[in-house]
Every structure is written in structure tokens, then in C-alpha cells.
Amino acid sequence: MRETYRILSEQGFSGASIDAIAKQSGVAKTTIYRHWPSRADLLLDACAKMGSKIEPPDTGKLKEDLTILLTHLARELKSARWSSILPSIVDAAERDPDVATVYKKLHGDLMAPYRTVLIRAQERGEFSKEIRVSDILAMTVGALFYRRWYSREPITEKLVSLTLNLALASFEIA
């Protein structure tokens, strides 16, 4: 798993063949396939373990909960290994339906804490039931992802709080 991880971050998804992983790790291919039915399963399993899991906070205020989560995300986007691997999974998912299927689960797991705090806040009445949780996700997490991989800006604390303030403002009057 450690070798898989290293190869993934150095060479991306397309460079991480079962052959290369078997060779570098000294684990036989048959053994690898006994644990993971396909290359996509192995790679995504490696990825699933790489983000430091965060429990959904529960401060009673959406703004505080989201600040905790987005600050954590900003830090991970800056330094966690998964942040340099994810683009290559997203790219692979574009061309390989098997990867797309497993990626979907990975993405769901990544987003679970955000969904939890948003759904709780919606139930507390902090924003209208008519606003879809996935829209808020796209605007907050999406904005940070955009800055990390598309505009390639440094994700500062200030940027996180601006994004968050704008997103929160949006549904106060939406």
C-alpha cells in the first residue's frame, strides 16, 4: 500500500500499473489480485486511506462547523499527498468507467462530513430547505478545489474565510 501510494503521487494514476507496484513492493501480482479484484480497486483503496479523516464537527453553528471543515480542507489541499493524486484519479475516471464507479464512492466518503454539518444546519433552520445541500457543497468545496487545481492559487486562510462568507451570505437571502 505504501509503494502504491508513492508511485501514485510521483507518477499519477496512469503510471501506477500493477506490474510497477508488484515490482517496487516485492509483493507478487497474484497476492495483490487476491486482495483487490482490479487495479482501480487497489488504487482507490490507497487513496481512500490517504486523507486524514475528520469527524463532522457539531458546534451548533453552521459557520463554525464549516470553518473547521474548510480550514482542514485548505490545509490538506496544500500539503496532503492525496491532493496531488486526486487530479489523476479524476482524469482516469473520465476515460475508464470502472474508475468512475469506484471514484464515486471515494468522493462520497470525502464529502460525508460536509454533508452531515449542512444537513444538521438545514434541520436547525439555518438555511431554507429549498436550497440543495449539494449546491452549497459545490460553491464552498468547489471553490477551494478550483483554486487548488484550476486557478492554482495558494489557498490562504483569508481565502477560505472569504469563500465561506460569500457562501453563507448567499443563502441568507436566497
Place this chain on the structure above:
Amino acid sequence: MRETYRILSEQGFSGASIDAIAKQSGVAKTTIYRHWPSRADLLLDACAKMGSKIEPPDTGKLKEDLTILLTHLARELKSARWSSILPSIVDAAERDPDVATVYKKLHGDLMAPYRTVLIRAQERGEFSKEIRVSDILAMTVGALFYRRWYSREPITEKLVSLTLNLALASFEIA
């Protein structure tokens, strides 16, 4: 260029070697290198030509201008070839500083119409000078990018208008 394009969309950035392009197109490698100093230059040049360029609209209302641009973007994200190639450029930029440099320009070109309409609206006083244009970009374009490549949701017209309404609401009271 056409072959480059085809190889890019089928195999991604990592599969599009100069060797493969020379072989498929029947153009000698020396000729290719006479036109493009490096592989990254050729690939990004191919990408730069693939989005259908859109002139920044100028209706006098930010909401209308952005609706035009985001509707166009949503359509391109659904069907334009560049939308299945971009993730592989983003991935390559992660690992190759040369690609990152050329990608930066490509991204700037892609975003230029959005910047233009946002700056005009800001000058008209439609939103505060304290709001950074790049924050609005991250929340609108970023949200659509997120839906296209990360959450992999279909980008419907309704989704575009929801994103836009939330983003516009955000700076009415921000």
C-alpha cells in the same frame, strides 16, 4: 493538430507522446519540434484551440452576462472535447512545472470573458469593490467545474441558474 487532439481525448495527456503524435499524423518529429519547442507547448496549443471561444457579452446587467457565459460553459462541459481533456492537463501540471506554466496561460484565456464581465459590473457598482473578482469566479465557474469533474453530476440548466442565483445573492449582502 487534429491527431494530437484525438490522441489527447482518447488517452489523456500522459498517452500523447510526440512519438505517438508523429506516428499517427505522419508528420516527422523534427517538423513537429520546429513548430512547438516542447511537448507541453504542442499539447496546450491543441487545447487552446479546442474550446469554442466566446466574446464577453455586454448586456449591462451582470446577471444576464453571467447567465450567457455559464450556460455556454455548461454546454461545453457537457459535450466539448476539451472538457474531457482538461483533467489530464491539470493532472500533468501537478507533476510537470513546464506544463504548469503553459497551463496557467490556458486557464487565463479560458477565464478572460468571465473576468471582463465581472470587472465591468464591478465598475458599474453592481457589487462592492471589496469583493475580489477571483472569489466570484471560484464560486461560479468553480462550482460548475466541481460538478463536472468531482461530483460528476449532470450540469442542467436549473443547476446553472441555482449556482448563479446563490453567487449573485452572496454579494448583494456581502
